Amino acid sequence: MALNDEELERYARHIVLREIGGPGQARLRQARVLVIGAGGLGAPLLMYLAAAGIGTLGVVDDDRVSLSNLQRQIVHDTASVDLLKTASAAASLARINPGVTVVEYPYRITADNALDLVAAYDIVADGSDNFATRYLVSDACFLAGRILVSAAVARFDAQIATFKPHLKAPDGTPYPSYRCLNPQAPPPGLLPACEEAGVIGALTGVMGSIQAIEVIKELLEIGDGLAGKVLIYDALAARFYTVKIPWDPENPLNGRKATIRDLSVHRKEAVGSRQ
Numbered sequence: 001m002a003l004n005d006e007e008l009e010r011y012a013r014h015i016v017l018r019e020i021g022g023p024g025q026a027r028l029r030q031a032r033v034l035v036i037g038a039g040g041l042g043a044p045l046l047m048y049l050a051a052a053g054i055g056t057l058g059v060v061d062d063d064r065v066s067l068s069n070l071q072r073q074i075v076h077d078t079a080s081v082d083l084l085k086t087a088s089a090a091a092s093l094a095r096i097n098p099g100v101t102v103v104e105y106p107y108r109i110t111a112d113n114a115l116d117l118v119a120a121y122d123i124v125a126d127g128s129d130n131f132a133t134r135y136l137v138s139d140a141c142f143l144a145g146r147i148l149v150s151a152a153v154a155r156f157d158a159q160i161a162t163f164k165p166h167l168k169a170p171d172g173t174p175y176p177s178y179r180c181l182n183p184q185a186p187p188p189g190l191l192p193a194c195e196e197a198g199v200i201g202a203l204t205g206v207m208g209s210i211q212a213i214e215v216i217k218e219l220l221e222i223g224d225g226l227a228g229k230v231l232i233y234d235a236l237a238a239r240f241y242t243v244k245i246p247w248d249p250e251n252p253l254n255g256r257k258a259t260i261r262d263l264s265v266h267r268k269e270a271v272g273s274r275q
Contacts, residue, residue, distance in 0.1 A: 002022075028054055028216065030055050032057075035060070038088070039069065040208070043204070044208030045212050047075055048212035050097045059085075064082055065084075066082075068195075072202075072203075109136065111266035111267045112267070114266075123147045125151075126151070134152075139266070142166050145166045148163040153199055160207055160214065160226060163175070163178050163227065165177035165247075169247070177254050181245050
């Protein structure tokens with residue numbers, strides 16, 4: 001379906017880009033993106049995806065807005081305190097772009113619902129703040145054949161990578177999975193949570209915005225993506241650098257002798273969706 005006059009004006013700066021144009025903008029309107037977490041990363045990510053004209057945005061988060069969130073979670077405001085984050089985000093996104101459909105999932109993503117949630121969308125963006133959720137989302141995306149754009153922040157440092165281990169790299173080997181980057185979660189207590197270690201608010205804005213760009217690039221199949229590498233940002237040093245992620249043939253998800261066939265391994269783990 002062709003873009004109407006209002007859409008042509010709203011997305012004019014996209015349409016003049018050779019890599020996007022009218023056909024690309026129409027593809028974004030048809031796209032469905034699932035965002036895990038409406039927190040520090042999810043906030044700018046959701047706002048820029050809505051502004052970009054993504055047709056349907058799913059938002060998974062069981063938390064409510066607190067005053068301490070507002071230093072970084074810019075999709076929420078003071079009047080939103082105590083509201084469900086999914087409802088607060090949906091209201092903000094409607095003000096940004098009423099043409100976008102927001103589907104609220106005000107509960108945690110678990111081993112029992114992850115596959116159904118992921119399979120209903122074209123691509124997944126993970127902004128959760130704990131390893132249990134990241135492993136669960138990564139495994140679910142692999143089993144459902146969905147691309148995952150995953151980011152994490154702490155203090156003044158951040159990283160982002162794209163995972164599509166269900167597909168092959170140009171050299172014929174599978175793309176690496178999240179389990180190739182992090183074979184095992186660190187022991188409990190080794191890495192302090194955000195409320196203990198702190199995080200500079202604008203850092204989540206930087207990485208959430210990069211997540212939005214990478215999601216759009218994957219949807220439109222343009223540019224050089226982050227599959228097979230991780231982009232790291234050291235805010236104090238004002239430095240970005242990229243590290244390659246090799247495929248681990250011994251990893252249990254898409255290795256030569258893969259053992260993960262379903263999400264049963266996650267049923268004993270409690271997972272959340274905050275950042």
